[in-house]
Amino acid sequence: MSLTLLPVEGIPEVRPGDDLVEHITAHAELVDGDVVVVTQKIVSKAEGRLVPVDPDDRAARAAIVGGESARILRRRGDLIMTETHHGFVCANAGVDLSNVEAGWAALLPVDPDRSARRIRDGLRARAGVRVGVIVSDTFGRAWRRGVTDVAIGVAGVAGVVDLRGTADALGRELAVTEVCVADEIAGAAELVMGKAGAVPVAVVRGVDPAWLRDGSVAEEIVRPYREDLFR
Amino acid sequence: MSLTLLPVEGIPEVRPGDDLVEHITAHAELVDGDVVVVTQKIVSKAEGRLVPVDPDDRAARAAIVGGESARILRRRGDLIMTETHHGFVCANAGVDLSNVEAGWAALLPVDPDRSARRIRDGLRARAGVRVGVIVSDTFGRAWRRGVTDVAIGVAGVAGVVDLRGTADALGRELAVTEVCVADEIAGAAELVMGKAGAVPVAVVRGVDPAWLRDGSVAEEIVRPYREDLFR
Numbered sequence: 001m002s003l004t005l006l007p008v009e010g011i012p013e014v015r016p017g018d019d020l021v022e023h024i025t026a027h028a029e030l031v032d033g034d035v036v037v038v039t040q041k042i043v044s045k046a047e048g049r050l051v052p053v054d055p056d057d058r059a060a061r062a063a064i065v066g067g068e069s070a071r072i073l074r075r076r077g078d079l080i081m082t083e084t085h086h087g088f089v090c091a092n093a094g095v096d097l098s099n100v101e102a103g104w105a106a107l108l109p110v111d112p113d114r115s116a117r118r119i120r121d122g123l124r125a126r127a128g129v130r131v132g133v134i135v136s137d138t139f140g141r142a143w144r145r146g147v148t149d150v151a152i153g154v155a156g157v158a159g160v161v162d163l164r165g166t167a168d169a170l171g172r173e174l175a176v177t178e179v180c181v182a183d184e185i186a187g188a189a190e191l192v193m194g195k196a197g198a199v200p201v202a203v204v205r206g207v208d209p210a211w212l213r214d215g216s217v218a219e220e221i222v223r224p225y226r227e228d229l230f231r
Numbered sequence: 232m233s234l235t236l237l238p239v240e241g242i243p244e245v246r247p248g249d250d251l252v253e254h255i256t257a258h259a260e261l262v263d264g265d266v267v268v269v270t271q272k273i274v275s276k277a278e279g280r281l282v283p284v285d286p287d288d289r290a291a292r293a294a295i296v297g298g299e300s301a302r303i304l305r306r307r308g309d310l311i312m313t314e315t316h317h318g319f320v321c322a323n324a325g326v327d328l329s330n331v332e333a334g335w336a337a338l339l340p341v342d343p344d345r346s347a348r349r350i351r352d353g354l355r356a357r358a359g360v361r362v363g364v365i366v367s368d369t370f371g372r373a374w375r376r377g378v379t380d381v382a383i384g385v386a387g388v389a390g391v392v393d394l395r396g397t398a399d400a401l402g403r404e405l406a407v408t409e410v411c412v413a414d415e416i417a418g419a420a421e422l423v424m425g426k427a428g429a430v431p432v433a434v435v436r437g438v439d440p441a442w443l444r445d446g447s448v449a450e451e452i453v454r455p456y457r458e459d460l461f462r
Contacts, residue, residue: 001238001423002235002236002237002238002423003235003236003419003422003423004233004234004235004236005233005234005235005236005419006233007232007233073460074460074461076460081460081461088374089373089374089375098408138408138410141372141373142320142372142373142374142454142459142460142461142462143319143320143373143454143459143461143462144320144381144411144414144452144453144454145390145391145409145411145451145452145453145454146390146391146409146410146411146412146414146451146452147408147409147410147411148410148411148414148415148418149415150375159377160376160377177329177369177378178376178377178378179369179377179378179379179421180375180376180377180378180379181377181422183375183377183379183418184379184380184418184419184421184422185422187379187414187415187418187419188234188236188415188418188419188422190410190415191234191412191415191416191419191438191439192232192233192234194439207422208422208425220376220377221375221376221377222375222376223373223374223375223376228373228374229304229305229307229312229373230305230312230373230374230461230462231373231374231461
């Protein structure tokens with residue numbers, strides 16, 4: 001079973017109130033079983049999650065980050081590592097000035113699983129396709145350098161696939177193998193998007209049909225504060 | 232530019248001293264520019280990184296983990312979060328009993344970048360192809376549930392691609408976008424391997440040719456202890 005990653009090219013600059021389902025269907029030929037990965041930036045823009053900010057006003061930027069944060073975890077220089085109200089651990093509560101018009105900052109969607117469901121439902125209703133949808137964002141990690149794209153919202157596709165108890169190739173029982181396929185798919189999609197290339201959507205074709213079930217980042221992937229050994 | 236992920240099927244159970252280059256070329260048609268992702272397990276087996284262990288002897292298992300660790304970071308129940316001598320942060324120093332014959336444990340390769348270089352060089356010499364090679368392993372993360380596959384060694388492909396200073400789609404300068412493409416490729420490959428399916432190699436076809444340069448996990452991805460805010 002091979003898997004194909006297709007960038008969706010030609011989507012114009014997204015503005016508040018835009019219909020992402022229309023943008024996607026205008027530029028992609030989807031088929032049942034595809035997983036559509038949509039970057040957070042255009043979801044936030046379409047949902048109007050933009051706030052004005054003077055990019056040179058550090059106090060104003062910090063206030064926006066504070067408003068989006070449930071906890072401030074670490075600070076070093078300009079870097080503020082936060083836990084958002086969703087439970088995501090990321091720099092600056094996901095507030096982003098890149099790929100946004102000057103003078104504005106994009107905030108994360110209020111409920112990215114819901115954002116994913118709306119797109120999934122819209123694609124079903126208007127293009128007649130049953131697909132999974134992942135809303136992705138670019139986060140840093142502990143312990144390892146470099147950022148990767150991860151899932152912040154999913155619909156119609158699993159967050160974590162539980163392989164516990166499945167026999168391995170030698171017939172022994174696997175101890176713990178809960179694979180976060182949603183993050184792996186989001187990262188894979190990033191490989192055909194590029195950071196500066198303005199390709200905000202990619203299609204992942206050929207994923208295991210068993211993964212195309214109801215999923216949730218909030219319920220499956222976000223590790224609660226009390227359960228985390230590194231926060 | 233699309234990207235294709237191809238599982239390499241039919242590789243037999245790998246034993247100490249096996250020639251991985253031969254296994255790979257016997258079962259995959261490679262072309263220049265491919266990235267070949269090889270799971271740590273078969274690299275460790277081929278390199279003879281196996282030690283005998285009684286799976287019911289917890290003290291013996293802990294001693295092996297201790298020997299592979301530079302630091303013990305956290306403990307909870309049977310879980311020991313360690314920093315390995317390579318600087319990887321992972322459970323049980325990467326010592327693994329799954330997909331290994333009963334009575335044996337597989338240790339991580341001593342120098343996974345070197346392991347990747349050997350495979351890359353062998354494929355060049357004997358199959359005449361210029362490819363990148365990633366040795367992958369399955370690690371947990373802070374903050375997020377579920378494991379993902381990441382790169383522990385690379386050759387002929389970048390660890391981190393530095394997009395700092397590249398203009399974004401609106402012409403603004405990107406602040407920090409060092410993308411860990413090696414981890415994203417490793418995770419993508421996992422999507423066609425499965426955990427229990429005995430597919431220890433995958434080919435990623437179509438990656439940006441600019442990424443096919445000399446790379447190193449040790450130098451590019453491993454975050455030094457002193458630089459890390461979460462250890």
